[in-house]
Amino acid sequence: MMGPVLAACLLIILSTAWISQANEALCKKDGGVCSCNNNKNSVDCSNKKLTAIPSNIPADTKKLVLQGNKLSSLPNTAFHGLKELTYLDLDGNQLQTLPPGVFDHLVALGTLHLNNNQLQSLPNGVFDKLTLLKELSLYKNQLQSLPNGVFDKLTGLKELGLQINQLRRVPEGAFDSLSSLNILYLNTNPWDCSCKDILYLRDWIDDNKDKVTGAQDAACGDQQSKAVLEITEKDAASDCVSPNTTTAIPIGTMTPASVIYDDIHEIKVPQENFQKFLGYQEPDHLPTQPQCLMSISGYLGLMMSLMLTSAAILYVFHFLKKA
Known part of the structure; x- marks a missing residue:
C-alpha cells in the first residue's frame, strides 16, 4: 500500500507546483517582462529597460514597481485600470512631464x-484625487516651480520630498493644508532670498522646525552660507514677479500632445492588437530574445508539470487497480 500513498503525495506536490505555475502565468500577462507575487498582489517591473508601461498588469495589483527603466513619458490613461493600487514606484526613469489626470483613478494610493x-x-491638480496619499517623493528632479494649490488635497500626507531640485520659491500657502505632515525635505534648492515671497517659506519653516529635515540646509541660492530660516524682511526687500512657470497652465486652455497621442493609439488596428497580445503598447516594444526565452521556458516548465501530474495520476490508478 506504500506505492499508492507515495504516488498520492507526489500528485499533491506536483498539483501545487502546477497551480503556482498557472498563477504566475496569469500574472505575467505583460509578455513575461515583470515578476509577480500573487499572494501580495505585487508586480515588479524594475530595471527592465522599458520605454513604455507593459499592458495587462492585473487589475487587483496593489504594489507596482517601475523603478530603473527608460520611461520618458506616460499616457494619461497609464494607470486608469489599477484602482486598488496602494504603492507606485516610478523612481529612476527619464520622465520629463506628467500628463493631466494620470493619477486620477488611483484613489487608494498611499505611496508615490x-x-x-x-x-x-x-x-x-495632478495630485488632487490622491486623498489617501501618505508619502510623496519628488527629490532629484529639475522642478523649477510648483503650481498653486498642488498639495491642497493631500491632508493626510505624512512625508514630502522636494530636495535636490531647482526650486527658487513656493506659492503662498503651499504647505498650509498639510495638517498631517511629519517630514518635509527642502534642502539643495537654489532658494531666491531676495524676493518678498520667500518670507512665506521662512515663516513656515520657523513654525515647523520639527518637521523640516535639515532646516538649516534650506539655503539661499546666492548666499549658501545663509539659510532661508535666517532671512530678514530687509534681505527680502524686492517685490519680484514670479515667472510664468510658477502657475501651471490651466488644463482647459490646451490639449497636451500626450493626450492627442493617446487618442491616436486608441484606434484599433491589427498591428496594435498584435502588440497588445504580446503585452506592449508601442511598436518598438516587441519582446527581446531574453524575454522570449523567459516566456518559452515558463511554458515548457508548465507543460512538464502537466506531464508529471498526468504520470502520477496514472501511477495512482495502476496501484489502486492492483489493490
Missing part, C-alpha cells in the same frame, strides 16, 4: 515615488 527623473514642472 517620482524620484530621480527629469521633471521640470507639475500639471495643475
